[in-house]
Every structure is written in structure tokens, then in C-alpha cells.
Amino acid sequence: MEIEKIIKSYIPMTETAFYILLSLPIPRHGYGIIKHVEELTEGRLVLGSGTIYGTLTKMQRDGIITIYADEKRKTIYEITDVGKALMRHEMNRLRELHANAWKYKEEFL
Amino acid sequence: MEIEKIIKSYIPMTETAFYILLSLPIPRHGYGIIKHVEELTEGRLVLGSGTIYGTLTKMQRDGIITIYADEKRKTIYEITDVGKALMRHEMNRLRELHANAWKYKEEFL
DNA sequence: ACACTATATGTCACGTCGTGATACAGTCGT
DNA sequence: ACGACTGTATCACGACGTGACATATAGTGT
Numbered sequence: 001m002e003i004e005k006i007i008k009s010y011i012p013m014t015e016t017a018f019y020i021l022l023s024l025p026i027p028r029h030g031y032g033i034i035k036h037v038e039e040l041t042e043g044r045l046v047l048g049s050g051t052i053y054g055t056l057t058k059m060q061r062d063g064i065i066t067i068y069a070d071e072k073r074k075t076i077y078e079i080t081d082v083g084k085a086l087m088r089h090e091m092n093r094l095r096e097l098h099a100n101a102w103k104y105k106e107e108f109l
Numbered sequence: 110m111e112i113e114k115i116i117k118s119y120i121p122m123t124e125t126a127f128y129i130l131l132s133l134p135i136p137r138h139g140y141g142i143i144k145h146v147e148e149l150t151e152g153r154l155v156l157g158s159g160t161i162y163g164t165l166t167k168m169q170r171d172g173i174i175t176i177y178a179d180e181k182r183k184t185i186y187e188i189t190d191v192g193k194a195l196m197r198h199e200m201n202r203l204r205e206l207h208a209n210a211w212k213y214k215e216e217f218l
Numbered sequence: 219a220c221a222c223t224a225t226a227t228g229t230c231a232c233g234t235c236g237t238g239a240t241a242c243a244g245t246c247g248t
Numbered sequence: 249a250c251g252a253c254t255g256t257a258t259c260a261c262g263a264c265g266t267g268a269c270a271t272a273t274a275g276t277g278t
Contacts, residue, residue: 009263012124015206016265022209025216031226040209044202051265053228058264073226073273079217087217091210093153097124098207100131100149101200107134108188108196125236140255160236162257167235182244182255 003082006062013090016051020059021087024079027068030056059083112191115171122199125160129168130196133188136177139165168192 010017019037028036030052038046056077059065064086068078079087119126128146137145139161147155165186168174173195177187188196 014264015121018206019209022213025213029226030228031224035225041205044205048266048268049227050229050267053226054265057228075227084217091214091217094203094207094210096150096153097127098203100128101203104131104134105200108193108200123235138255157237158256159238159258162255163235166257184256 003063003085006064006082007086007089010062010064010086011089011093013086013093015045016047016055017059018090019045019047020052020055021064021079021083024065024077024083027076027078029074029076112172112194115173115191116195116198119171119173119195120198120202122195122202124154125156125164126168127199128154128156129161129164130173130188130192133174133186133192136185136187138183138185 013021019040020033022040023033023036030049033056034047034052056065056075060067060077063080064083065077066080067075069076122130128149129142131149132142132145139158142165143156143161165174165184169176169186172189173192174186175189176184178185
């Protein structure tokens with residue numbers, strides 16, 4: 001698949017995918033991502049093992065992330081340039097979402 | 110189900126659900142929501158008929174929205190107090206997401 | 219030595235969700 | 249009469265997150 005289509009297939013991004021990619025400018029392994037996301041969200045989001053390893057495999061297959069190092073019993077991933085482009089798109093969407101939320105927030109008080 | 114559990118089952122909210130609820134402080138019917146969301150997102154998000162009517166039925170069943178008026182060939186919905194509480198929770202999550210995105214955004218340039 | 223917890227990855231069945239096709243019907247302009 | 253728009257509904261399909269289960273190593277406390 002072309003890069004454009006892959007990027008579009010990831011938008012809108014799930015919260016899981018977003019926080020995984022947000023963790024990967026620094027190389028990390030699956031379990032390290034789980035802990036990092038837990039910290040970032042102050043315990044709110046604890047990714048299940050099925051979620052993390054399934055998503056990592058899919059992302060690697062799609063070229064969003066790549067294997068940085070393959071230690072024994074530790075596969076360390078890193079975001080690719082395609083993944084970074086994807087994140088820029090997703091952040092634009094998030095900005096729109098956030099702006100629309102704040103625009104109408106008084107309606108929900 | 111208790112209200113607490115229903116609210117949790119809607120978080121994280123899908124983009125579809127978010128924009129539907131954002132449209133419903135003003136009573137609207139399905140087709141009207143589609144057009145309103147299309148306008149809000151400047152054409153980016155055009156909800157499919159399957160998405161909108163399926164979601165509206167589920168939301169009404171869960172007490173997130175309620176039927177405001179049932180005209181011939183037009184069912185008009187409105188958000189409930191439970192729906193508003195849900196939106197306040199979701200907006201908090203969105204704020205966290207947005208804050209984390211901006212905190213690390215330089216990593217993706 | 220034993221138990222427990224943390225680290226670390228993987229698989230699978232399950233339920234939920236958005237998509238797009240299909241269907242049907244009324245309205246409005248030309 | 250015809251097409252475009254309005255309006256609702258259903259269905260099969262594919263994708264996704266969840267949580268349970270399995271497996272294995274390392275470290276700590278008793």
C-alpha cells in the first residue's frame with residue numbers, strides 16, 4: 001500500500017495507537033511503553049498485553065515503527081519518518097477536536 | 110446498568126460519538142447531525158448512514174440522548190444530563206491528550 | 219527452598235464499532 | 249418526468265481493544 005493510504009487508515013487514531021507512537025521517539029520495548037503510558041496519563045490508561053503486542057506488530061508491518069534492536073526477550077521499537085508524518089496529521093485532528101470542544105463547552109455545564 | 114458504568118463504557122469516545130453529542134445541545138435529527146458535523150469539520154468528517162443511525166439508537170437506549178420530538182419521517186434527538194456529564198469527562202480526557210501532544214510535538218518534526 | 223512480585227512477550231475468543239452497500243420514500247426544482 | 253436532495257433503516261464485513269491464559273526469567277523476602 002502507498003504511504004498516503006496507510007496514514008489515512010490510521011486516522012482517526014485510537015487512544016492506544018496515539019500513546020504508543022507518542023512514546024516512541026525514544027526507543028522502547030512493549031512493556032516499557034505500557035509503563036511510560038501509565039506514567040504519562042497518571043495511571044488512567046494501562047494498556048493490556050493483547051493491545052500492545054498486537055498493535056506493535058501491525059504498526060511494524062505498516063512501516064509506522066521499526067525494530068531498533070532485538071535483544072533476547074526484548075524487542076525494542078522506534079518510530080519511523082512515516083510514523084512521524086502520521087503523528088503530525090493526527091495532531092492537527094486533535095487540535096480541531098480540542099478547539100471544537102472548547103468552543104461549545106458551556107453547553108455541557 | 111448504573112450511570113457510572115455507562116459513562117465509562119463511552120470513554121474513550123469515538124470521534125463519531127463525540128461529534129454527535131457535540132451537535133445535540135440543540136435538538137436535531139440524524140440527517141441534520143450529519144450536515145452539522147460536516148460543517149463543523151469543514152468537510153473532513155462525513156458520517157455514514159450506518160454510523161449515525163446505529164449510534165443514535167444505541168445512545169438513546171443508554172440514556173445518553175433522548176427523543177425530543179417524533180415527527181413524521183423525522184426523529185429529533187437531544188442530549189440528556191447523563192450525556193452532558195459524559196461530555197465533561199470526555200473533554201477532560203481530550204484536554205490531557207492535547208496537552209501531551211503539545212508537550213512532545215517537537216519530537217515529530 | 220519456597221512464594222511472590224515484577225519483567226516481558228505472545229495468542230486467542232469475544233464484543234463493539236464504523237463503513238459502505240442496499241433499500242425505500244417524500245420533496246423540490248427544472 | 250427526471251434527477252438531486254432529504255431522511256431513515258438494516259446488514260455483512262473488517263478492524264480494534266479487552267482480558268484471560270500461557271510461558272519464561274529475575275529479584276526479593278521469609
